[in-house]
Amino acid sequence: xxxxxxxxxxxxxxxxxxxxxxxxxxxxxxxxxxxxxxxxxxxxxxxxxxxxxxxxxxxxxxxxxxxxxxxxxxxxxxxxxxxxxxxxxxxxxxxxxxxxxxxxxxxxxxxxxxxxxxxxxxxxxxxxxxxxxxxxxxxxxxxxxxxxxxxxxxxxxxxxxxxxxxxxxxxxxxxxxxxxxxxxxxxxxxxxxxxxxxxxxxxxxxxxxxxxxxxxxxxxxxxxxxxxxxxxxxxxxxxxxxxxxxxxxxxxxxxxxxxxxxxxxxxxxxxxxxxxxxxxxxxxxxxxxxxxxxxxxxxxxxxxxxxxxxxxxxxxxxxxxxxxxxxxxxxxxxxxxxxxxxxxxxxxxxxxxxxxxxxxxxxxxxxxxxxxxxxxxxxxxxxxxxxxxxxxxxxxxxxxxxxxxxxxxxxxxxxxxxxxxxxxxxxxxxxxxxxxxxxxxxxxxxxxxxxxxxxxxxxxxxxxxxxxxxxxxxxxxxxxxxxxxxxxx
Numbered sequence: 001x002x003x004x005x006x007x008x009x010x011x012x013x014x015x016x017x018x019x020x021x022x023x024x025x026x027x028x029x030x031x032x033x034x035x036x037x038x039x040x041x042x043x044x045x046x047x048x049x050x051x052x053x054x055x056x057x058x059x060x061x062x063x064x065x066x067x068x069x070x071x072x073x074x075x076x077x078x079x080x081x082x083x084x085x086x087x088x089x090x091x092x093x094x095x096x097x098x099x100x101x102x103x104x105x106x107x108x109x110x111x112x113x114x115x116x117x118x119x120x121x122x123x124x125x126x127x128x129x130x131x132x133x134x135x136x137x138x139x140x141x142x143x144x145x146x147x148x149x150x151x152x153x154x155x156x157x158x159x160x161x162x163x164x165x166x167x168x169x170x171x172x173x174x175x176x177x178x179x180x181x182x183x184x185x186x187x188x189x190x191x192x193x194x195x196x197x198x199x200x201x202x203x204x205x206x207x208x209x210x211x212x213x214x215x216x217x218x219x220x221x222x223x224x225x226x227x228x229x230x231x232x233x234x235x236x237x238x239x240x241x242x243x244x245x246x247x248x249x250x251x252x253x254x255x256x257x258x259x260x261x262x263x264x265x266x267x268x269x270x271x272x273x274x275x276x277x278x279x280x281x282x283x284x285x286x287x288x289x290x291x292x293x294x295x296x297x298x299x300x301x302x303x304x305x306x307x308x309x310x311x312x313x314x315x316x317x318x319x320x321x322x323x324x325x326x327x328x329x330x331x332x333x334x335x336x337x338x339x340x341x342x343x344x345x346x347x348x349x350x351x352x353x354x355x356x357x358x359x360x361x362x363x364x365x366x367x368x369x370x371x372x373x374x375x376x377x378x379x380x381x382x383x384x385x386x387x388x389x390x391x392x393x394x395x396x397x398x399x400x401x402x403x404x405x406x407x408x409x410x411x412x413x414x415x416x417x418x419x420x421x422x423x424x425x426x427x428x429x430x431x432x433x434x435x436x437x438x439x440x441x442x443x444x445x446x447x448x449x450x451x452x453x454x455x456x457x458x459x460x461x462x463x464x465x466x467x468x469x470x471x472x473x474x475x476x477x478x479x480x481x482x483x484x485x486x487x488x489x
Contacts, residue, residue: 014192015132019141021190022125023148025089025183029121030152032096032176033061035160039169046169047105055222059412060109063218064116066408067211071202072120073401074259076127077394078202082191084397085124089187092118093180100173123400130388130396131194136333136477139385143329143377148322158315203259209248210259214405216241221412224420260402261395269337269390270399272468273383276341277403279468280379281410282417283461287352287372289418290454293446295365298429301445303362313362317369321377328381336474337382344378345466351375352462355455379465382472389475418454422446425453 036057044054076084095115102108129141163172220238227234252258265271294302295313305313332340351372358364383403391399426444 014190015137015141017190018128018132019144021183021187022128023145025121025125025180025187026145026148027152028176028179028183029092029119030148031156031160032115032173033058034152034156035163035172035176036156039160039164039172042164042169043105043108047108049105053105053109056109057112059218059222060112061116061119062408062412063215063222064113065119066218066405066412067215068117069120069123069401069404069408070210070259070398071207071401073123073127073398074202074207076124076397076401080194081124081128081131081397082187082193085121085128085191086184086188088118088120088124089180089184090118091115092121093177093184094118096173096180097177100170100177102170120401123404124397126384126388126400127397128191128194131393132192135389138388139332139381140326140329142384142388143325143327143332143381145325148325158312201257203252203255203257206248206252206255206259209244209251213241213244213246213248214409217245218409218412221416224416260398264391264395264399267390268471268473269386272472273386273390274403274406276379276383276465276468277406278410279461279465280376280383281407282414283348283410283458283465284376285411285414286418286454286458286461287355287376287414289415290422290451290458291355291365291369293418293422294359294451297445301427301429301447303365305362309362313365314369316366317373320370321373324374325377325381328378329385332382332385333477336476337386338469338472338474340378341382341469341472342466344375344382345462345469346375347378348372348375348462349459349466352455352458356452359451375462379462386472417457421453421457422450425450 040054040057043049043057047054072084072088092115095111095113095118098111098114099108102111126142126145129145130138133141160172163169163175216237220234220241223234223237249262252260253262265274291314295305295309296302298304303313328340328344351368351370351374354364354368354371359368384400387399387403388396423446425447427447429443429445
């Protein structure tokens, strides 16, 4: 038998290996998803597809990933988080591999949908962190993973742009396939098998109601700008989507082994975490789309940057997130989620205020982005930690899956709001003929007011987050305090 000190040392080494493995997976996943963005125009040209069909390259993954996240979380709680993490990762690898060899746009969309199933690895990874690390170190580990998302996003925008430009978009998927396969083998070896909850059943019927409802609602949001918000075709998705989603919550109260225990949503910190997840997801993607479009629009409407330059402008902000992520995790452990969440909302609001008044150069935009994204990370880390700490261990993965779903729903709402504003509030781009002196309108582009409105809505959303943070029941891990005090509330 090993001495007690040796056991503690081995546990620390194991937790470190697990964290490195999971952060590497997060890095690859985030890289692939942001890498796709600069490659979309090339993909559309290669397949001769319409813009409406091509937009599903991102929508397919988002919709499927949002729908399956709670189910995979429940399966992880029931049959073991490692087992379902590897299953989800297998789907992701299969989807990436298929995408690289796609010969038609529709096969590529199918591959992206398969990747969406694999996107459930994210809440499962955070749930595994909760099992491996002691309570007082969970927030720090989650902060490291959150910072890794930033590096993956930067790598996707920058490295992905070069790969698409020099080698072709297929190679972005090929490289990700090889790296993901290596990480799959590493995860099999490094992550320990957790104990499944034998005798419990999974509410598959409830999962079908939820997935169908969320899918139809996201389809409505995705197709709104194209079909029209009040068109019969689009309302035919929204109305049954809302009905199925509402029916799911009623249905769950009647089940002996529900997918999600409704009583858990009455825990203040769980309810607040999910509401904040929806609002912060909307604000983050609202901001992301606004900044990217502004950076690439021609002067004086924007900064007139190409795709690679726009990615480089945002790179400093993502690097800052890598540094502050672990620090914010430590702050959450020491001071509790309440002050960190409130601080995150204030910093995010300040960053968006900078976007309104200071965004006219390639030095101001990175600064604004860095401030805002620090605030975003300071919002995400506390809400994820609140779910990890406040829920019973047997419900952590499904709770994180639910939160991921709501953040993804917000991620679908944000671009729709930003796009609607940019197409509603426009100004003419004029061209003056050097021969005749006559001025003609070349295009209608988003006006300065449109971007100010986008960032103002972002401020309103994070202001709501700040108000909600006041109702968080705080907890810390200093001294002998226990997380159970939150559960009891």
